[in-house]
Structures are given as structure tokens and as C-alpha cells.
Amino acid sequence: MKICIIGTGYVGLVTGTCLGDLGNEVIFCDIDVGKISSLKEKKIPIYEPGLREIFIRNFERGRLLFSTDTADSVARADVVFITVGTPEDESGAADLSYVKVVASEIGKSLNRYKVIVNKSTVPVGTSRLVKRIVRENSSADIDFDVVSNPEFLREGCAVEDFMNPDRVVIGTGSKRAIETMTKLYEPLKADIFVSNPESAEMIKYASNAFLATKISFINAIANVCSAVGADVERVAKGMGFDKRIGPHFLEPGPGYGGSCFPKDCKALAKTADDHGYDFYLLKAVMRVNEDQKRLIGKWVEEMLGDVKDKQIGILGLAFKPETDDIRESAALTVLQYLKQRGANILAYDPIAMNNIKSVLNDDIRLVANAYDVAEGSDAVILLTHWEEFKKLEYGKVKSLMRQPFFIDTRNCLDPDEMERLGFVYRGVGRGAC
Numbered sequence: 299m300k301i302c303i304i305g306t307g308y309v310g311l312v313t314g315t316c317l318g319d320l321g322n323e324v325i326f327c328d329i330d331v332g333k334i335s336s337l338k339e340k341k342i343p344i345y346e347p348g349l350r351e352i353f354i355r356n357f358e359r360g361r362l363l364f365s366t367d368t369a370d371s372v373a374r375a376d377v378v379f380i381t382v383g384t385p386e387d388e389s390g391a392a393d394l395s396y397v398k399v400v401a402s403e404i405g406k407s408l409n410r411y412k413v414i415v416n417k418s419t420v421p422v423g424t425s426r427l428v429k430r431i432v433r434e435n436s437s438a439d440i441d442f443d444v445v446s447n448p449e450f451l452r453e454g455c456a457v458e459d460f461m462n463p464d465r466v467v468i469g470t471g472s473k474r475a476i477e478t479m480t481k482l483y484e485p486l487k488a489d490i491f492v493s494n495p496e497s498a499e500m501i502k503y504a505s506n507a508f509l510a511t512k513i514s515f516i517n518a519i520a521n522v523c524s525a526v527g528a529d530v531e532r533v534a535k536g537m538g539f540d541k542r543i544g545p546h547f548l549e550p551g552p553g554y555g556g557s558c559f560p561k562d563c564k565a566l567a568k569t570a571d572d573h574g575y576d577f578y579l580l581k582a583v584m585r586v587n588e589d590q591k592r593l594i595g596k597w598v599e600e601m602l603g604d605v606k607d608k609q610i611g612i613l614g615l616a617f618k619p620e621t622d623d624i625r626e627s628a629a630l631t632v633l634q635y636l637k638q639r640g641a642n643i644l645a646y647d648p649i650a651m652n653n654i655k656s657v658l659n660d661d662i663r664l665v666a667n668a669y670d671v672a673e674g675s676d677a678v679i680l681l682t683h684w685e686e687f688k689k690l691e692y693g694k695v696k697s698l699m700r701q702p703f704f705i706d707t708r709n710c711l712d713p714d715e716m717e718r719l720g721f722v723y724r725g726v727g728r729g730a731c
């Protein structure tokens with residue numbers, strides 16, 4: 299099929315590249331001229347494991363095209379994917395302005411029947427809204443369908459997730475659109491779950507809110523564990539054997555971040571508020587998460603006392619390993635907390651350094667490796683569990699530090715070994731400091 303992807307970010311680029319690999323011809327369209335120029339030169343603007351190889355392979359097969367001309371890109375396609383951002387607005391709701399602009403552009407360029415697929419995360423009712431905007435901007439005799447097809451890929455393993463999804467959700471009442479979407483996804487051999495658009499839209503928010511709830515729950519349990527002397531790692535493992543609970547998303551840490559959970563939880567709570575339901579469970583999930591991020595800064599103060607003019611080393615800036623995405627990363631909150639109190643911050647991340655530069659400017663000193671972070675530091679905080687941080691020579695790290703305080707917010711190191719090496723080690727929910 300001929301596919302047009304409007305919005306060539308994390309989701310659009312992965313979706314289009316993978317659909318190209320499945321044998322389709324894909325036109326990537328974005329308003330970001332720099333992004334499209336880079337892609338034309340085979341330069342991928344994001345870090346995502348495995349993406350480069352598939353991208354190059356399909357680029358060379360001539361299956362991937364790039365454009366800033368939305369009208370032309372839409373006109374050439376059978377299926378048009380909307381994959382633009384839906385950030386939170388001032389009220390916490392999803393900002394649909396990018397989706398609306400794209401819908402009107404699609405309407406204006408509609409030249410024959412097309413399936414318009416909304417892959418962006420959008421509140422219930424957006425399929426209807428997109429349909430209305432496309433209709434208002436198109437000629438009345440051209441037919442089209444709008445499908446809600448939320449995306450569940452995770453940054454860091456996005457290609458793997460796209461190619462092997464737990465399920466593909468298709469929200470539409472149109473048989474013709476279901477046939478097109480089924481044909482498109484058929485090579486993945488995944489379970490296809492068809493529902494009405496409203497339920498499809500809600501599946502995405504409910505899934506993200508549930509996963510965020512699991513994270514806040516285990517973080518709350520971790521804090522109780524610390525208070526009573528239990529080890530949350532043993533607790534989570536013991537809980538996870540129960541099939542009703544399962545082992546996933548029971549990893550304590552510095553709170554969830556990234557471009558999805560924070561904004562999607564807020565948007566769902568706002569939708570509920572707007573419809574007269576106070577979703578106080580979800581509001582508590584968000585509050586636990588904000589508190590968790592701030593707790594890390596407080597732990598540093600508990601260890602060092604006043605942090606003014608102390609040197610704090612940060613290992614990891616991305617919101618999780620295997621991505622360069624720092625949006626809503628716990629590291630940002632921790633850095634700001636310590637910076638406001640006068641600490642000097644040194645930081646290193648294997649991939650996300652360029653992205654942090656654009657946000658924090660001169661607030662922190664970025665260094666070339668993990669050992670440079672340790673050199674002269676009074677405390678080191680591990681915030682992203684990159685594999686390379688698990689494999690450091692911690693004896694060397696300790697010998698470089700001015701004081702031996704170490705906070706492992708991902709519980710990825712062995713507390714006994716760290717103590718044997720002479721660190722004053724604190725994990726999350728692994729007994730008191």
C-alpha cells in the first residue's frame with residue numbers, strides 16, 4: 299500500500315519504517331524542514347535501537363520517501379497516519395491543535411477514498427472530531443474513513459514492540475476500513491482487536507494510567523519498606539509470582555517520566571473531571587509520582603546536610619535506558635531540586651547529552667564518562683539504569699569520589715557489594731539509609 303505518515307517523531311518514524319519493511323511505500327511528512335532534510339540524507343534524528351538498520355535497508359530499496367508538502371503526500375497515499383504530538387495544555391488536557399491542523403490539511407488534499415488513521419494518543423471523541431474537520435474541508439463526493447489505532451510501542455524497544463505487538467487495536471465501524479487495516483497489519487501475525495473508536499481511544503489512556511498506577515503503587519510500597527526495614531525487591535518478586543498481579547511494572551524507582559505517562563494520566567483525569575467524575579485514584583497516582591521524584595533530592599540532603607557548593611554526580615539523564623528522550627525525565631526534577639539549593643552538578647548519559655543541553659543550558663556540567671562524574675563528587679546518583687552503569691568498576695568510582703555517598707534510584711546494584719567497597723549506599727525501598 300501507499301502510506302503517508304504525518305508527524306515524523308518517535309512514533310511516526312518507527313511506524314513508517316516498519317511499515318516500509320513490511321512491503322509498503324511510505325512517505326514521511328513533517329513541518330520540521332531540518333528533520334526531513336536529515337532523513338533524506340539517511341540521518342536519523344532520534345536514537346532507537348534497531349531502527350537505523352531497517353531504515354537504511356528500506357531507504358535503499360526506495361520504499362521510504364520524505365516531504366514537507368502535506369497536500370502532495372496525502373494525495374499520493376491510500377492510508378494516511380496522523381502521528382503528531384498531543385502534549386498537555388495549561389489545563390492538563392491533551393492539546394489537539396496539531397491533530398486539528400493535520401485533519402484540515404488532509405481534508406483539503408483528499409482526492410479519492412482513503413483511510414485516515416489516528417495513531418496519536420487522543421481523548422475519546424477525537425475520531426469524531428477528525429472526521430468532522432476532514433469532511434468540512436473536503437469535497438462532499440469523496441468518501442473516507444477515520445480509524446483510531448493507538449500505539450503501544452515503548453521507546454528503547456520501539457521497533458521490537460511495533461513488529462511484535464501484544465495486540466493491534468482498531469477502532470472503527472467501517473468494514474472497508476477494517477479490511478484495509480487488517481491487510482496492513484496482517485504480516486505481523488498479531489491479535490487484532492476491533493472496537494468502536496471511542497473504546498479504542500480509551501484503551502490507550504486506560505492502559506497507560508494502569509501502568510502508571512502499578513509504578514506509583516510499588517514506589518509507595520518501597521517507601522513503606524524503607525520505613526519498616528523490608529526489601530521492596532524481594533517484595534515485588536514475591537508479589538509477581540501471583541498470576542493475578544504478574545511481575546511487570548513492579549520496579550521501584552525515581553518515578554515514571556517520558557513523553558507519555560505523565561501527560562496521558564493528566565489528560566485522563568481531566569476528561570473524567572470534565573464529565574463530572576473525580577478520578578481521585580489517578581490523581582493520587584500522579585501525586586505519589588511527583589513526591590517520588592522530589593524524595594531523591596531529599597535523600598541527598600539527608601546524606602550530605604546542606605548541599606550548597608557540594609558536588610553531585612548524576613549518572614543517566616534519559617527517562618529510561620536505550621533512548622535519548624529526556625521529556626519529563628526524573629533527572630530533570632532531581633537536577634532542578636539540587637541546583638535550586640546551590641549544588642554543583644556533573645552529569646553523564648551515554649546518549650541523551652545533546653537533548654539535555656537544549657533544556658538546561660549552563661545549569662550543569664556535562665562530562666565525557668561515568669568516572670568523570672565520580673571525580674571529586676560528594677554524592678553520586680544513578681538515575682537511568684543503562685547497562686554500562688551496571689558494569690562500572692565501582693572500586694574505581696569510590697576512589698575518585700570526595701565522599702562515598704551513592705544513591706541507586708533503580709536498584710540495579712548489589713547493596714552488600716557497594717557497602718563492601720566502602721560506599722554509603724541507598725537504593726529505593728531497600729531498608730533505611
Ligand code: NAD
Nearest residue numbers: 305306307308309328329330381382383384418419449453
Ligand atoms: P514527537 O514530538 O516525537 O513527534 C511529533 C512530530 O510531529 C514532530 O516531528 C513534529 O514536527 C510533527 N508535526 C507537528 N505538527 C505537524 C504538522 N502539522 N504536519 C506534519 N508534522 C507535524 O511525538 P511522538 O513521541 O512521536 O508522539 C506522537 C504521538 O504518539 C503522541 O500523541 C504520543 O502521545 C503518542 N505516543 C507516543 C509514544 C512514545 O513512546 N513516544 C508511544 C505511544 C504513543
